[in-house]
Amino acid sequence: MKKYFNDPQYREQLLQRSRGFLRKYRKHFFALLGVLLLLMVVYYQYIISGLPSLEELENPKPELATKVYSVDGEILGTFYSSKNRMYVPYDQIPQHVVDALISTEDKNFYSHWGVTPWRFLRAMVKNLLALRLKEGASTITQQLARNLYGFQQANENTFDKATRKFREFFTSVEIEKNFTKREIVEMYLNEIYFGRSVYGISAAAGMYFGKPVEELTVSEGAMLIAVLNNPAYFNPIRHPERATARRNLVLALMVQEGRLSPAQAEAARNEVLVYSSNEEAPLGLAPHFVEYVRQQLRDKAEKYGFNIYREGLSIYTTLDSRMQAYANRAVDEHLLEKQEQFNKIWSWNRRGAVLERIVDRAARQSSLYRRTANKDSILAVLKNDQGFIDSVKQIAQSIEVGFVAIDPKTGGIRAMVGGRNYRTFRYGLNHVTQIRRQPGSSFKPFVYTVAIDNGYPPSYELNNQPITINMEDGTEWRPQNFEGDVGGKSTMRSALTNSLNLVTVRVITDLVTPDQVVEYATRLGIKSPIPPYYSISLGTAQVTPLEMTSAFGVFANEGVLVEPNSILRIEDKDGNVIEENIPERKEVLSKETAYIMTNMMEDVINLGSGLRIRNFFHYPAAGKTGTTQDYADAWFVGYTPQLAAGAWVGFDDQSVNFNSADGQGGRAAAPLFGRFMKYVYEDKTIPITQPYFKMPNGVERDTICADTKKLATEFCPVKMTEIFNSKYPPAKCDLHISNDSLDTGDPTEF
Known part of the structure; x- marks a missing residue:
């Protein structure tokens, strides 16, 4: 280094040497520089090729979740892809x-x-x-x-x-x-x-x-x-x-x-921070309802061209979060009690064939069986795995439920519990909308509706006696009352109150026809196919809880059908309305018939098979219980002046059933209705707009003779109050027409 600074000749030699190097490798240098510049240009082009376009810059489209709102403004759920x-x-x-x-x-x-x-x-x-x-x-x-x-x-x-x-x-x-x-x-x-x-x-x-x-x-x-x-x-x-x-x-x-x-x-x-209790995204109050809405949106997406998972839609629904919370509470309390009762009496010991079939089906549906190539070996292992068998038993004997509440005036679904698994449900079976089961005696009001609409009063009497019906296939059908008992004559009111099968069958054979019953049930909103057989009078046609509840809502709504609905309005992320639904009202029954049927079904709750409801709920209500063969399905469908609600309680596998009187609709389903209505009516934030059923002008209340069930005369010894359509007044009593016809004492009225 000292030589470089002290010796000019040495410095000149080094300079000449470097100039020679540059002259010798100049072409290589410029070639390398050119390559570097080219690479920089290519890299720059590569960078800008991945930049957003002007349109994307000016109109960014973030992926937005769709929100589902309740009618009272609560977020029920969200839909998003990632x-x-x-x-x-x-x-x-x-x-x-x-x-x-x-x-x-x-x-x-x-x-x-x-x-x-x-x-x-x-x-x-x-x-x-x-x-x-x-x-x-x-x-x-x-x-x-x-x-x-x-x-x-x-x-x-x-x-x-x-x-x-x-x-x-x-x-x-x-x-x-x-x-x-x-x-x-x-x-x-x-x-x-x-x-x-x-x-x-x-x-x-x-x-x-x-x-x-x-x-x-x-x-x-x-x-x-x-x-x-x-x-x-x-x-x-x-x-x-x-x-x-x-x-x-x-x-x-x-x-x-x-x-x-x-x-x-x-x-x-x-400040002490209080965090939300759910570690994962909450499923919300009403997962079955939200999934029901999603299925409808999936169909609407094709019509309107929106993406429910990315476009930040706002879905305004009919569900009331307060009522939904009460429905969840009622289901929890009811199932806790019923499951405990059922577990005490149910035994698999005498049902070996049923258990074998259920275990085989569960094994074949297991992910382990579906994934493996050696299916026979896996099947054998699972069928002998006691832990697997015990889990199958527990699932099979778990009581299931479908509960729905509807505003009969708007058709809006106010609450929906599609199964006992509402806390964990994402996708699967909805026991309100996706099961069809025989409704048993809860179908009987449709039979009596036809008779009332044809002019027969509730006091009309029929024999409560055995009856044999010849079927088209040559067999004979001999229906029986639930308790196997028979009697003399019974009014239609008393027969519905006490759920007398024999009298109901006589209504469909003597007063109306199966075709008329099918017509009326369809008119009231039953969409499931109903065969026109006499046996439908006892509820043998399969229906869903949603359509049954909607049909009973016609009685509450003075004969007007409003189809059940769940979506009020769909808006895009900017608040523009994509769809707004105004429910269609259709008069399918006269006010008079609707009220008379309501009055008859009030007796079911106050005096008959639905009496257990009064352990919980004391406002005016009407409805009907239903129980199917071997206590497989328990139903109660009913309503107040402002809410219709239906409850189905049973098992997913119909080989499992209550097998005792605890499986009657009055015990296994009606209390669920009572609990729900109690909680709703106790909530002062939910206004009770009409606490009582209103009798229309075309219905009259009068006294009838207890013996003849006709309009009482002054000489009738025992009288009772009844209502009837003023177009079809009963005849005057022709038994007690003078003092001479009196058998005993003073006339009595009740």
Whole structure:
């Protein structure tokens, strides 16, 4: 080195040597430089090829979850493909949340134009020296670009990361050109991931704290911003100490930036945060109903061209969250009691063939059986696995339920419990809409409706005696009363109250026809096929709980059918109405007939097979119990002046049944109706608009003779009150026409 500085000739030799080297390798140098420039051009083209288009920049389309709302404004559920996100405008986001974000993530946000070049270059140099690319130097706008346009991919190498950083850089500049700072903050807080499968501040507020974003406190808002740094690491549910330390750092930074006073920060640090109890996304109050809505939306998507999983629709439904909560409570309480009773009397010991069939079916449906090639071997193993057999037994003997409540005036479904598994249900069988079972005696009101509508009064008498009906196939049908008893004559009112099968069969044979019963049942809303046989009078046709409940709602609604419905309105993410449903009203029965049937079915609850309802509910109500062969299905369908509700209770496998009087509709289903109505009517936030059934002008109340069941004369010794259609007044009593016809004492009226 000393020689270089002291010897000019030596320096000249070195210079000549270097010039010779350059002359010798000049072509190679320029070739290499050209290649590098070409690679830079190609790389630049590669970078810009992955940038969003002008249309995508000006109209970003984040993936938004569709929200399902109850009629009283509660969120029942969401539909999304991969990102549970609910968009919320800037004005609804508390200012302290914005302040926490700016103070923590990008304190110079309002002064830069999307990027900070010197920070970016400094970070890139450090990364090159470290021979690896770290995250860092990202502004809020750069983070938004990364999330909004999907720049970040899984399993990135160093080249991919460098490319992404450049794309974020260019895109951030373009975002700042197209949007205001306020709009960027709004997009960021609606786009960013907060952990626990939720995206955006609105979904995060609901998931972590169970409240809307507008109600977040300073401490809660700071905690959500703290989570952003690493949602898994700073999850406040699983790692409260880490999350709290990070939250406190956010508060300190807010104080440092002058966005929060020390006193406010201290108060926020001392606030005890209460987190939502569900670690995973909650299934909501009414999962069977939400899935029922989703199935309808799937069909509507083709008609309107929307995507229910990505476009942030708002679905406004008929369900009332308060009534749904009461339905869930009633089901829980009822099944707890009935399951305990059933487990005490049920035994598999005498049902070996049934158990073998059920175990075989369960084994064949198991994932292990479906996945394996050696199916016979797996089948043999499972059939001899006592643990597997015990689990199959438990499932098979679990009592199932389908319960639905409808507003008969609008047809709106107010509550739906499609099974005992409502806490865990996502997809599967809905016992309100997807099962068809024989309704038993709960079908009888349709038979009596035809007779009443044809002019027969409730007091009309028929023989409660054995009857034999010759069937078309040459066989004979000999129906019996439930208890096997017989008697003399019975009025239609008494026969319905006490569920007398023999009298009901005589109504369909003597007063009406099977075809008429089918016509009326269909007119009232039964859509399931009903064969026109005499046996339908005892409920042998299979129907769903939803259509039965809707049909009974016609009686409550003075003869007007409003088809059951669940969706009131569909709006896009901007609030534009896509579809609005106004239910159609159709008069299918006269007011007079509807009221007379109601009056008769009130006796079922007050005096007859539905009497257990009065252990819970004491307002006016009407309805009918139903029980099928071997106590396999228990039904109660009924209504008040403002709500119709139906309950089916039974088993998925019909080989399993109650097999005792505990399986009667009056015991196994009616109390569920009673519990639900009790809770609804006790809730003062649910207005009782009409507590009593109103008798229309065309119905008259008068006294009839207890002996002849005709209009009483002054000489009738025993009288009773009855109602009838004024178009079809009963004849005058022709037995007691003078004092000479009196057998005993003074006339009596009841």
